Amino acid sequence: MAEHTYKFDVKMTCPGCSTAVSRVLEKAKTDGVSEYTVNLETQEVLVKGTIPYEDVLARIKKTGKEVRSGETVS
Template identity: 80%
Template sequence: MAEHTYKFDVKMTCSGCSGAITRVLEKAKPDGVSEFTVNLDTQEVLVKSSLPYDDILARIKKTGKEVRSGVTVE
């Protein structure tokens, strides 16, 4: 399955917020997430994955954080 890169604008106010997203994406690695970065300063989450966009979005939303926008970069 082809890998895609997704970019999400997620409202994160502290290291606890970014930590929650990091944990949920770390758990998704066996399912098809190959790499990710969570940047608290820019409120940006980049995910490289073979999973569908909606699957990654749902996992991030499960943390309770507000996802303001998301796009498929490639």
């Protein structure tokens, strides 16, 4: 399965928000996430891996954070 990079604009208002998103992405490493970055300042989440886009989106939404947009970068 090919590796993709996804970029999400996630509404995060505090360090606790970004920690919650990081936590679900860390758990997703067993399901195909190879690396990720969560930037509270820019409210950007980058995820690289073989996991499907919809799965990443669902995991981020499970945190209760609003995903304003998302796209496949590569």
